[in-house]
Amino acid sequence: MKGRIHFIGVQGVGVNALAKFSLDAGFEVSGSDARPFELARSLEARGADIWQGSDISRLEGVDIAVYSSAVKRDDAELKYLLKRGVPCFERHEFLHKVSKLFEKVYAISGTHGKTTTTAMLAHILKERRVVAFIGGESVEFSNYLSRADMKNASLTLENLLFPKKIFDGALVVEACEYKRSFLDLEPTVGVALNAECDHPDCYFDIDEVYAAFKQFLYLSKTKILPNSLTHLLEKDDRERIEKYLNAQLAKYLEAGINCKDIVIALSDALASYGVSEDGDVLKDGELIGRLKLSDSSAYNLKNALFAIAVAEKEEVDSFESISSLSCFSGVKRRFESAGEIGGAKVYFDFAHHPTEIASVLLRARKLGRVLTVFQPHTFSRLKAYMDDFAYVLSGEGAVILMPVYGARETSDAGETSLSLRNAIFDKYRKTDVYLTRSDEETLSFVKMFANDYDVILFVGAGDIYDLKKKL
Numbered sequence: 001m002k003g004r005i006h007f008i009g010v011q012g013v014g015v016n017a018l019a020k021f022s023l024d025a026g027f028e029v030s031g032s033d034a035r036p037f038e039l040a041r042s043l044e045a046r047g048a049d050i051w052q053g054s055d056i057s058r059l060e061g062v063d064i065a066v067y068s069s070a071v072k073r074d075d076a077e078l079k080y081l082l083k084r085g086v087p088c089f090e091r092h093e094f095l096h097k098v099s100k101l102f103e104k105v106y107a108i109s110g111t112h113g114k115t116t117t118t119a120m121l122a123h124i125l126k127e128r129r130v131v132a133f134i135g136g137e138s139v140e141f142s143n144y145l146s147r148a149d150m151k152n153a154s155l156t157l158e159n160l161l162f163p164k165k166i167f168d169g170a171l172v173v174e175a176c177e178y179k180r181s182f183l184d185l186e187p188t189v190g191v192a193l194n195a196e197c198d199h200p201d202c203y204f205d206i207d208e209v210y211a212a213f214k215q216f217l218y219l220s221k222t223k224i225l226p227n228s229l230t231h232l233l234e235k236d237d238r239e240r241i242e243k244y245l246n247a248q249l250a251k252y253l254e255a256g257i258n259c260k261d262i263v264i265a266l267s268d269a270l271a272s273y274g275v276s277e278d279g280d281v282l283k284d285g286e287l288i289g290r291l292k293l294s295d296s297s298a299y300n301l302k303n304a305l306f307a308i309a310v311a312e313k314e315e316v317d318s319f320e321s322i323s324s325l326s327c328f329s330g331v332k333r334r335f336e337s338a339g340e341i342g343g344a345k346v347y348f349d350f351a352h353h354p355t356e357i358a359s360v361l362l363r364a365r366k367l368g369r370v371l372t373v374f375q376p377h378t379f380s381r382l383k384a385y386m387d388d389f390a391y392v393l394s395g396e397g398a399v400i401l402m403p404v405y406g407a408r409e410t411s412d413a414g415e416t417s418l419s420l421r422n423a424i425f426d427k428y429r430k431t432d433v434y435l436t437r438s439d440e441e442t443l444s445f446v447k448m449f450a451n452d453y454d455v456i457l458f459v460g461a462g463d464i465y466d467l468k469k470k471l
Contacts, residue, residue: 002026002027002028003156004027004029004030004061004064005027006029006065006066007019007065008031009067010031011036011037011039011040012068013143014095014133014174015066015067015068015091016040017134017143018133019043019048019066021133021146023047023048024150025155026155030048030051030058031048031049031050031051032077035052039137059077059080062086063086063087064089065077065078065081065087065088065089066089066091067088067089069092069178069408070408092181092182093184095173095181095184095185096184096185097160097163098160098171100164101155101159101163101171102131102165103165103168103170104188104189104314105186105189106172106187106188106189107182107185107187108191108193109191109193109213110192111177111197111355112194113299114176115134115136115331116136116300116330116331117304118135118174119134119331120303123140123324124307124320126141128169129147129168129170130172131147131170132144134174134331135174135176136331136332136333136350138329139332175187175190175216177198177212177213178199178202179202182212182216183219187221189310190219190223191224191225191306192226192229192232193225193226194228195209195213198353200380201381210231213229217232222265222266222313224266225266226261227245227264237266241270245262245264248272248285252274252285255285257274257280258276259276260275260277261301261302261305263305265313267313271309272284273308275304279292279296279301281308281318290322291325293325293326293328295330297335297359304325307321308321334349334350335348336348336349338471341447341450343451344451344456345454346455346456346458347458349457349458349459351461352376352381352462354385357389357459360459361395364455365395365396365397365455368453368454369455370453370454370456371450371455372397372398372459373402373446373459373464374400374402374460375401375402375404376389376402376405376417378404378409379409379414379415380414382404382415382417382419384414386419387427389420390420391427393433398432398433399432400433402436403417403437405461421435439466442467
């Protein structure tokens with residue numbers, strides 16, 4: 001073995017993908033987590049040593065440690081390793097070092113849609129020399145894909161600590177703005193899908209969010225972003241792009257095409273893509289083909305458009321990308337079908353920001369009457385967007401509110417589900433909002449109301465997904 005890397009919080013999607021990469025590179029891997037479920041167990045099946053909770057007695061021989069952003073500085077294992085001088089890196093710091101090993105880095109950022117877009121791009125490029133770190137679980141290859149020649153790369157501990165390019169392929173990576181971690185990357189191509197304030201615990205307001213995304217784009221050699229975010233670019237670039245896009249829009253309108261979105265690519269050659277409401281993809285005003293996705297929601301058409309634009313930088317023909325995406329299987333927890341209860345179709349969705357919830361509810365309501373089961377994610381987010389959550393949940397159909405999933409926070413950081421229930425009633429006089437205290441109570445309510453609805457929608461980024469197994 002080349003050395004041992006230990007991962008604290010190994011059930012976390014991002015940390016887990018880095019552990020899989022380390023295994024593929026020939027390192028001995030161990031990991032710990034308070035909840036070592038499927039993702040962590042998949043590492044165990046590949047030869048990693050995985051355990052639940054902290055156990056410093058098993059840390060002898062660790063050369064490098066990587067820990068999740070959710071791990072506290074007083075974690076027993078982290079404190080032990082730091083005291084012994086073992087190099088310890090937070091996930092985004094280790095990801096920065098790994099990214100330096102690749103010739104090209106394609107980084108997908110954005111408040112909404114980055115997991116799906118990253119998975120789409122990985123799907124398009126899967127026959128090439130590529131490694132992909134996905135911030136969720138794609139149906140096709142979970143949170144990690146490797147087509148790089150790992151065995152012949154001779155990756156060593158020294159390469160990780162003092163990285164230099166040893167892979168001639170590309171790294172596809174989801175770039176998260178939480179704690180500004182995406183600023184550790186220097187992408188060959190940087191994508192900004194959209195920008196909203198989703199993390200009020202580390203951003204004061206939207207201006208701080210814009211400043212972070214602007215810095216991310218500055219660090220990116222080529223920038224791909226929607227027309228709506230051109231204000232984040234430097235003045236000269238913005239003026240050049242707006243002149244170009246106006247010419248493209250004139251072409252579309254002249255041809256009678258109603259485009260849903262325009263994506264720009266700022267590079268030596270300026271490329272512009274558009275997508276119509278029917279999925280027609282246009283480049284420089286010319287029709288390329290029609291997207292036929294298994295999930296052709298409006299937001300997924302936009303996600304696909306970005307994936308196609310990035311794939312072009314890897315010299316993938318746009319028509320080839322469109323054809324490839326017709327076989328894209330999707331990402332778990334993105335309007336994921338989970339059977340039926342009492343004749344009502346059941347779906348799970350990761351939406352946890354008011355904008356996301358509004359989009360998924362709009363989609364669900366096209367299928368009939370909706371019973372919404374919502375688990376707020378973090379107390380600070382609920383406090384920051386209380387009025388927005390109340391508004392999007394105040395429409396038709398009953399709402400079941402589960403206790404807040406605190407993640408890295410305690411209730412001192414914000415509001416509770418009771419506060420949300422009161423806000424919905426006080427402002428909108430909506431009475432069919434119910435509070436539950438446990439999974440079992442939630443499922444009892446669902447079964448009680450199921451016959452009155454066409455769709456039951458479970459929404460949230462916490463452990464609400466565990467209910468799928470209990471249905």
